[in-house]
Amino acid sequence: MTAETTGVRLHCDGPVATVTLCRPDVLNAQTPAMWRAMSDFSRDLPGDVRVVVVRGEGRAFSAGLDLSVAGAAGPGSFAELAALPEQECADRIAEYQGGFTWLHRPDVISIAAVQGHAIGAGFQLALACDLRVLAEDARLSMAEVTLGLVPDLAGTKRLVELVGYSRALEICATGRRMDAVEADRIGLATLVVPAAELDAAVHDLTAGLLANNRDAIIEIKALLAGAGQRGHAEQQRVEREAQTRRLRDLAGRGE
16 A cells, blocks of 8 residues: 555665655544554564654644544444444554554654644654654644543553653643643653754754664663663663673673
């Protein structure tokens, strides 16, 4: 399937892969076809890719779910999902989540380059990435509640990890919009830059990641990703084990 039919494309340039939402006429509103295509990207990713950049074409990152699809009666619609048996509905949603969760892969660092709107599914796509570079015009909202729905594209845990339970509850339960300044203040943004400097900032961040040893970065990501579920003693243990692997590898003693 092509980007014209799915609304999203993957471009690989050596160690950098770029995922681009390419429906600028509807502010990159998302569809189930896009989620399936993004899930497939994980299987298509060459083994030498180290950084994945996710961006939106045009003036928005993503305005969220395409309600013209979800609100209709065809495939991928609310009506179709609601008519499925309960487990089948949950399984379908799990399939959609795969379009987001592959960005958690331990062997890559994912970066969301966010300009304009990142609403609902757009916000969750930014949350799926390890790092978020926001343009000053970015506007974020977990808007699912305004449709009587819940965030279900793997964004809730990431949001709680970044801003804490109380703030996450307020953001999700009100569906309000926040600007880049607030997103930076509460820990959602890795970096905020003028809109004209977004591409350059993402390029510089990518270069900084690529400048260092890949295996060390993979170990660091695993250490940090699991730190919240470990006690101090266990975290110190996995640090020791990771460092032992690095020392042996650097000395040519790795398996």
